[in-house]
Amino acid sequence: MELVEEVLAGRRLQLAHLLTQIENGTSEGREALDALFPHAGKAHLIGVTGAPGTGKSTLVNHLARQYRDQQNGEPKRVGIVAVDPTSPFSGGAILGDRVRMRDLAGDSGVFIRSMASRGSLGGLATATSGVVQALDAAGFEVILIETVGAGQAEVEIARLAHTTLVVDMPGLGDDIQAIKAGIFEIADILVINKSDRPGVEATQRALQSMLQLTHPKVRLFQDSLMESRHHVADHIPAELPEMKMCEEANEAQWIPPILLTVATEGKGAAELKQAVERHRAYLVQSGELEQRERERLVSELDILIRETLAERWREQQPDEHYEQVVETLLKREISPWRAVESLLNGKSWKRSMS
Ligand SMILES: Nc1nc2c(ncn2[C@@H]2O[C@H](COP(=O)(O)OP(=O)(O)OP(=O)(O)O)[C@@H](O)[C@H]2O)c(=O)[nH]1
Numbered sequence: 291m292e293l294v295e296e297v298l299a300g301r302r303l304q305l306a307h308l309l310t311q312i313e314n315g316t317s318e319g320r321e322a323l324d325a326l327f328p329h330a331g332k333a334h335l336i337g338v339t340g341a342p343g344t345g346k347s348t349l350v351n352h353l354a355r356q357y358r359d360q361q362n363g364e365p366k367r368v369g370i371v372a373v374d375p376t377s378p379f380s381g382g383a384i385l386g387d388r389v390r391m392r393d394l395a396g397d398s399g400v401f402i403r404s405m406a407s408r409g410s411l412g413g414l415a416t417a418t419s420g421v422v423q424a425l426d427a428a429g430f431e432v433i434l435i436e437t438v439g440a441g442q443a444e445v446e447i448a449r450l451a452h453t454t455l456v457v458d459m460p461g462l463g464d465d466i467q468a469i470k471a472g473i474f475e476i477a478d479i480l481v482i483n484k485s486d487r488p489g490v491e492a493t494q495r496a497l498q499s500m501l502q503l504t505h506p507k508v509r510l511f512q513d514s515l516m517e518s519r520h521h522v523a524d525h526i527p528a529e530l531p532e533m534k535m536c537e538e539a540n541e542a543q544w545i546p547p548i549l550l551t552v553a554t555e556g557k558g559a560a561e562l563k564q565a566v567e568r569h570r571a572y573l574v575q576s577g578e579l580e581q582r583e584r585e586r587l588v589s590e591l592d593i594l595i596r597e598t599l600a601e602r603w604r605e606q607q608p609d610e611h612y613e614q615v616v617e618t619l620l621k622r623e624i625s626p627w628r629a630v631e632s633l634l635n636g637k638s639w640k641r642s643m644s
C-alpha cells in the first residue's frame with residue numbers, strides 16, 4: 291500500500307490526496323484508514339467550537355503558533371481541521387480561514403485542511419473523524435478541530451476531541467445563548483475572546499452561572515473571579531481561582547476555567563495553551579484519557595455497526611415492500627414496532643397483521 295507509506299513518511303501531497311479520498315468516502319480512503327489505524331492515537335485532539343464569528347479561526351492560528359514557537363522543548367507538529375457544516379458552498383469561509391491562518395502557510399510542521407459538508411451532517415462527522423485519524427497517523431502531534439457550534443452534528447464532531455474549547459465573546463444575543471447551552475456541557479475550557487470589547491463582565495457572569503449549574507462549588511469563587519476583570523485590558527489572568535480550588539481540594543474533577551483572550555493580538559494565547567496542557571495532564575492522571583478514548587471507539591463502533599447493518603438490510607429489501615409498510619404506518623394500520631418486526635423477520639406485513 292504505497293499511499294499509506296508515503297503518508298507515514300510525511301509526504302504532504304499524498305496526504306492531501308488521501309484526505310480528499312477520505313472526505314469523499316472512497317474505498318481507497320477507507321482502505322488507507324484501515325492501514326493507518328494502528329499508527330494513530332498519539333495526537334492530542336483539541337476541539338475549538340462556538341457561535342459564528344467569535345474568533346475561532348484567529349484563535350486557532352495563534353494556538354498553533356504557540357505550539358510551533360514553544361520555548362522549552364521541540365516545536366510540535368500541528369494539524370488544523372476547519373469544519374464548515376453550515377454551507378455546502380463554503381469557498382468564502384475557507385478563503386477567509388486561509389487569510390487568517392496565512393502566517394502558518396509555508397511551515398512544513400503545520401497542515402491545514404478545510405472541510406465542507408457534502409450531503410448529510412452525519413457523514414461529515416465520519417469524514418472529519420477519518421481526516422483527523424489520518425493526520426494523527428501522519429505524525430501531527432496536536433490537532434486543532436474548528437467547528438461552528440450550532441447543532442447536534444457539531445457536538446458530535448466536538449466529541450472527537452480530548453480537550454474542547456468553547457469560544458464565546460461579549461455582546462452575543464439571546465438566540466446565541468441557546469446555542470451556547472447546547473455546547474456548554476462539552477466544554478473543558480471556556481474562552482471569552484474579543485475581550486477588548488465592552489460587555490466582558492456580563493459574559494463572564496453568564497458563563498459563571500452556567501458553570502454553577504454543573505459545578506456547584508464554583509459559586510464560592512465568583513467574587514475572586516470578578517476581581518480579575520479590572521485587569522482584563524492589560525493582563526489576562528493565566529490561572530483562574532476555581533482551578534486553584536480544584537488543586538487544593540485535590541479533587542479528581544476538572545472544573546472548566548474561563549480564559550480571556552484578544553485573538554487578533556494574540557493576547558492570552560500562551561495562557562490558553564497552558565490551560566490545554568493542564569487539561570491534558572489532568573486527563574492522563576485521572577485516567578479519563580483512557581476512558582474517553584474507550585468511549586469514543588465504542589461509540590464509533592456502534593455507529594458503524596448500525597450503519598452497516600441497516601445498509602445491508604436495505605440492499606436486500608425490495609423498495610416497494612418498504613413503501614407499502616410506510617403507507618400502512620401512515621394509515622395507522624400497524625405500529626412502527628410491528629412494522630420493524632415484520633420487515634426484519636422477512637414476513638409479509640399483510641400476514642403479520644392477520
Ligand atoms: N476586536 C476583536 N476582533 C476579533 C478578535 N478575534 C477575532 N476578531 C475578528 O472577528 C472576526 C471573525 O474572526 P474569525 O476568527 O473568522 O471567527 P470564527 O469564529 O472563526 O468565524 P466563523 O468560522 O465564520 O464562525 C474577524 O474579523 C477577526 O479579525 C478579538 O479578539 N477582538
Ligand SMILES: [Mg+2]
Pocket residue numbers: 346347348387436
Ligand atoms: Mg472560522
